Amino acid sequence: MSTPTRIWSPISFEKEGKQTGSLRLPISSDLSAYGWIPIPVVCLKNGKGPTAVLFAGTHGDEYEGQIALFELAREISPDDVNGRIIILPSLNFPAVEAGRRVSPMDDGNLNRVYPGKAHGTPTEMIAHYVTSVLLPMADLVVDLHSGGRSLEYVPCALIRPSADAERHARLMQLVSVFGAPVSYLTDGKGGGGNTTLPASAEAQGVPVITAELGGGATLQHIGKQIASNGVRRLLHHMGIYRDDSLDVPAPTRFTEVPTRDYFVYADDDGLFEPAVAVGADVVAGQLAGYLHSIHRPTSAPVELCFPVEGMVACRRFPTLTRRGDCLFGLMRDLH
Structure with a gap:
């Protein structure tokens, strides 16, 4: 049996309607012996349809996805939902609050510590919560990134190739629906390899669409718009949220990074x-x-x-x- 998470929340993911609150990441410091750090979360549930889990702020200095999810969380009503949408726009909240790629609490890079540890560092605890609580509920995960302080990225979407042919075909379909100008396949060898969210999700059979949407620790509006439209298209495609206002995207350019x-x-x-x-x-x-x-x-x-x-x-x-x-x-x- 896996070790239970130490993170808790007053939000019930099984409750109907719209809930806004936070996950509570436990800390014990000089000035807060039994404290917790809030990780904002919004849950919208209506009936028994599929579940989409939407992340931004895995790295705190990447802003296009954070703002796109803020806007979605404000605009969407549970009456518009068929199933469940869980939104975490500031997943590594200590890093978001500090405007840093890594957490100031432990220098942890959240997308390099999966599957995490229940009794690990703060960053490892967040990864463990995602792996043990959120992924088992998800039919789809979207994780929105950009280049942060150190890189500028062409707006693109990423998928991790799956060894399962049917699952791989599903990922190719979903990334086409997201509709970024460029989509590329990567197993993460140039970065986090098996310590990333897509690697943990693959082990559970959960499809993940990742996006890189700009960079330079600033907001690029085209990246924010790609994120917003892409997430809405995916929710519509999954039957979770109907939105007939979005245009059909141009065909994406499929690429790879082989070595x-x-x-x-x-x-x-x-x-x-x-x-x-x-x-x-x-x-x-x-x-x-x-x-x-x-x-x-x-x-x-x-x-x-x-x-x-x-x-x-x-x-x-x-x-x-x-x-x-x-x-x-x-x-x-x-x-």
Whole structure:
């Protein structure tokens, strides 16, 4: 038997109607021996239809998804729902409150600690609650991201390929319904691998649509609109929420990131000067940018080149760069 979660809430996910409140993440600190930190949650339930769980704020400096879910939570009525919608727009609330990718409580990256621990760090407790309480209820999960402080992303949706052919076909259908201009398949090897939400959801057979919607720790309105429209299309497609006002999206461009060759890294400290924008198609050997030494002002900058052909999925946003930082990520078309 799995260890019960330590997070609790006055909200009942089985209650009909609209409830607004919080999950309660227990803390024990110098000034709050038996305290808790609120994680905002909205639950809308009407009848026995499917359940959609909607997340943003997994990383606190990613804003398009947070605002899109705030708006949805305000606008939607339980009378419009057939089933259940659970909205957590600030899932890692300590990170959201601090405007950071990771939690100030434990430096935890929520999308790197799944399936989490009931008696772990605060971030591990959140991951455990998602894995043990929310995923078993879900027929669909949407997790909205962007590049945060360090990256700018082309607006896109992501799915983790499934070994189950029927489930994989379902994921391909759902990501097409979401309708981002670009969709890519990734098993997370370039990032969190099996420590991510999609990996935990795959183990339970729950489909997850992830999105990257901008970056730079600021709001990009096109990303917010893609998130808003995509979530509504998925809810409509699942029969949970009817919305006939949305246009049919243009076909998405399916891509993949097959190896680490599709990333460009800094091999020294310096000031990064990109030569290519996100969304551009590039060829192997093409100039990607320059790295200017802050220690040797008369030295010529290091020329950076793309190792393979592909489309620029993301680029580093801050100019000041350290050795080992990711400067570019590429995708290639899925054949």
